[in-house]
Amino acid sequence: MSVAAPRGLASSGQKPIAEVLHPLAAAEEPLSPGPDVTVDDGGDQEAVLTNGTPVETSSPASASSLFNRLQLEDDLEADARDLYVSTETRDLFVTVDDPKKHVSTMETYITYRVSTKTTRIEFDLPEYCVRRRYQDFDWLRIKLEDSQPTHLIPPLPEKFVMKGVVDRFSEEFVETRMKALDKFLKRVADHPVLSFNPHLNAFLSAKDLNKRQGLALLTKVGESVKQVAGGYKLRPRPAEFCAMGEYLDTFSQKLGTIDRIAQRIIKEQSEYLTELREYGTVYSSWAGSEEELRRPLEGVASSVTTCCGALEDLSENMSQDFLPVLREYVLYIESMKNVLRKRDQSQAEYEGRLEAAVLRKQEDRTPLPLEVEKCQDKVECFNADLKADWERWQSNKRQDFKQLLTGMADKNINYYEKCQSGWESLITLLQDKQTEDKTSETN
């Protein structure tokens, strides 16, 4: 891997962030100097760029960053509502599909095909096709979280499933999981910073993921991060982050309620379906003892059956498409809350060190140590990253829920349309018979 991922937003004029915070991003390679530029797609808000200085052109990352910066200027003029990267400028497409079961002596598991198409020069080839299992996605997520702690990493579907309760190999489960993995990967690929992460590159392109790479370093860093950030008293959040936290709490609550309501509806519908089926059979059995009324009664039975089928489809759709997306958002909210907490920690660290340094300065006049400045940078970058991600997350959320709820409405409309046509065909049938009878009477 030759790419040094962009470091996030640099503050004006300061040196880039110390290596200790991003140890794994570039596989032990030295960092390229100079502030790198990243783009964020906050269409409405002002793009937080560096102080306008063009990036040094030595590293390939910078070139693409430049490209991205130019993109952003286009985007600002574009429709402010379209906050997704427009497809004309997108240069990385990923898809997860084609689940297959693998049986080995040790275990049985499912792999998914991950297809990539890209024009980015960070990738050696324009197309890739690899097979990955859930573990691999989880590895990617962990890597991203550790290497980009200031960014919001999209959530993965639940890792553990109770073996007795859910069939891990059922078509429905695999289908649902696959859709969630696809969404996860697409969100990462659409993210202007995360998509350049070398771990993503490895995930998409490598034949075999060597997951042990950097593991040792990971644990070391984890500890040092804790040592550094731990032990500092958490300070009150600035107002805007407070507001974010509150929003997340309330939103999470509302989603929980919606989940419960949807589940209740599914349950009620299932009981309704049971009674409806029974109801239909009564018409059928009555038809058996009638002559003239046989056809109308059988017709009603058949219309009722049509409604049963339509209802089954509706409920299934709610279970398989609606609920999983809802639950995934709850996970997403949790991720966001975590990022907020990390931000709080980094702020705590900075302010703690600052206090200590100020005290020492008062004592022996040493200037503010470099570490404190680094912390300040860190906090400012964190805040900026977070705000950018927040905006992106909000707009994605809006699109996702618009799609989700519109889909729910569509399915219900569909259900009623099917039922209606079932009953209308009965009326046609009965009216035809009436005209038949009338003509036979007159004959």
Added chain:
Amino acid sequence: MAEDGRDELLGTDGDSEPLVAGRSLRHKGVEQGCSLLRRMEICVAEAEKRSGRNTVNMQEIFTVYLIETRSMEAVSEGHNSAPDSLWRRYSEFELLRSYLIVTYPHVVVAPLPEKRAEFVWHKLSADNMDPDFVERRRVGLENFLVRVASHSVLSNDKILYHFLTEEHGWREVVYETGFQAKAESRLRALSATFRVRNTDKRFMDMKHYSDELQSHTSQLLRARARVADRLYGVFKVHGNYGRVFSEWSAIEKEMGDGLQSAGHHMDAYAASIDDILEEEEHYADQLKEYLSYAEALRAVCRKHELTQFELEMASQDLISKKQQREELATGIVRTFSFKGMTNKLFGQEAPEQREARLKLLEELIAEGEDTVKEKTVECQEHVERAWVDMQRFEEQKDKDLREALINYAVMQISMCKKGIQVWSNAKECFIKM
């Protein structure tokens, strides 16, 4: 059922308020030669609560129904005359029906609406005083009167005419007919069912059919009530979406309006089920009518069994009496008899005694032959008339139920359309989020 003339005005009447309050009648199943309905329009316009003392002198509250009648001439000439009217309570309707059943045992007599609310699903109250129940009962009573008054045989009955026109003293007149004495005892009827030998196959088939009809309609009513209950639950839970969307919209900026409006549509959706199910009750009422009709049909079949049985009994009796006469005349005892025994033990009786007994027997035989003739006629007439009426009933049933099923389908379609409308509205709101 005469229920779908919703608030249609009778004839060309403009200001007949009492009639507007009620439902107009539909001349369902108007028979040829039905004199009563051609002469007058009948309608059960209103219901009111009254209080009074019952038979054990206790205060009670009951409902009375206003029966209005107008002569057809007045209607067709567009006279604005007020209709004649009188009040009757449910028990009087019951008395009328009992009278008709006893007096015309070959007719499948239209049933009354149910005495107590049955096949309820949870929301419907089982209370007889509930206004919805009273209203549906009013419609049912009107339907009963229309059916009875349009029947070729029943419509000529004087008691029926009295019921519609004379408020006071009607009960006494009914009792004076002595119809209660003619009412067959349950026990006798049951006995006949078991012991009769040569019934008309058509009647037995019809009796079997009445059992089927009763079983199927009651199954259907039960299943429908359960379905209604569940459907109610599904709709009402959607109301919760309304509340949560509203709460959620409070923390959103751009999404807020769309969510809030969508929430209102969900509330409307949840509320719509009440009207839908109320309308379906009319369908249930039609089924209930035919559930009761099954009983009436079976009663006609049982009457056949009874008349046939009585005929068989009378014939049997005549045969045994003739046998006795023969024995007495010839002195040959063919069957065991007590007299024969005592004769053997104590010696033959005197000739005078024998003569006396023979004469008595001859009288009894003559009576018996008359009885057999009577019973034969009775049985025969019943078979002929009942068969005609059962055919009429079958045609009516096919037509009514077919229409009921079509109306049910129409109701379902209407419900689907409403559903599509509400969800489309919600979808519009979601799109604008």
